[in-house]
Amino acid sequence: MSTDEPIHDHERAEWLVDHGRVDEAVALARARVADEPYLGNLAWLADMLADNGRFDEAVAEWRRAIAGGVVGARGGLAALLARAGRIDEATAAFRAAVAEDEPSAQADLARHLARTGHAEEAEGIHRALVSAGDHAVVPDLVKLLAETGRRDDAVAVSRSVRHAGDVPLYPVGRVFEEHGLPDEAIGIYRAALAAGGTYLYGRLARLLYQQGRLDETIQVLRDATDDLDQRADAWRALGRLLVIEGRDEEFEAEAKRCAAVEDGFFLMHFAGGASRGRRHLAGTCGCARTPD
Known part of the structure; x- marks a missing residue:
């Protein structure tokens, strides 16, 4: 082994592939x-084979894992087949995973069906999962409904579970x-903030500002200045926004x-944001007219 070869398995395998030594990487x-x-190691091996023109070997690895009773292997095979565009085989493999009650198999099948033009069956699976309390698939169901032109249904689903x-x-x-429903997005982000998702302060502020709701934007940024994780960015965004919008009295109050x-x-963050706001007004910052 040369001195520049990585030691750890994943890094070394990647290095070997990059240097044309695929057989060694596979070994x-x-x-x-x-x-x-484990499932992660199997996926690593199968993807390596498939990415290097050895697709049949990748399939064989998954089938060997299935025969060996590795939980989740049917889903791994299905995902591999789907990525290769072998839709019918992938669908059969996803259904086999469901039949064996593999983890997340129903949700994976529904996502596959949605991607391959079987929206009605996908919706049915998603709705059954949500009714059973599996709220992790709510984004998938909302997306499916919105993409098939049923925005009202998407909103209804969201509102029924957003506080769960x-x-x-x-x-x-x-x-x-x-999908052009900013008010619903704002409601969702507010619910997420109430549940502790403080990383969304900036996104909520940006969306409110884009909708011309300046006072609400300012209040969201003020609230964010009290959050330990977000306050530096919030002070910077608040300083910039107040300068851009000419809210001089509020700027002085917030500076105090x-x-x-x-x-x-x-103060350095607040002043830095204010400076950027002045450059924006002068047309010298090259930034978008948003609160961040």
């Missing part, structure tokens, strides 16, 4: 699977943004409030 991955026949506490709200909000927080530690 390394196969040895790893033999020692630790275990719904991935951010991707639901993204769907509504992408900022100076009183942790001995003025965040």
Whole structure:
């Protein structure tokens, strides 16, 4: 082994492939699977084979894992076949995974059906999962309904579960943004913030600003300045926005409030945002007219 070859298996296999030593990389991955026949290792080996023109071997690895009773292997085979465009075979493999009650098999089948033009069956599976309390698929159901022109149904599903506490709200909000329903997206992001998703302060502020709801935008940024993880960015965005919008009195008030927080530690962020706002007004910053 040369001194520049990586030691760890995944890095070394990638290095070997990059240097045209595919057989050695495959042998390394196969040895790893033999020692630790976990789903992640199998996917690593199968993807390596498929990506290097050895698709039949990749399929054979998954079939060997299925025969060996590896949980989730049917789903791995189905995903491989789907990526290769072998739709009918993939569908059969996904259905086999469902029949064996593999983890997430029903959701994976529904997503595959939605991608391949079988929206009605996909919707039925998603709705059954949601009714059974599997709220992880709510974004998939909302997206499917929106993409098939049933925005009212998408909104109804979202509103029925948005306060359940275990719904991935951010991707639901993204769907509504992408399909021209900003008010619904705003409602979703507010619900996510109420549930502790403080990483969405910036996105909510941006969307409110895009809808011309300036006072609400400012309030969201003010709220974000009290959040330990978001406050530096929030102070910067608030300073920039108040300058751009000519809210001089509010700017002075917020500068005083900022100076009183942790001995003025965040003033540099507030001032930096204000400086960027002035450059924006002068046409010299090259930035978009948004609050961040």
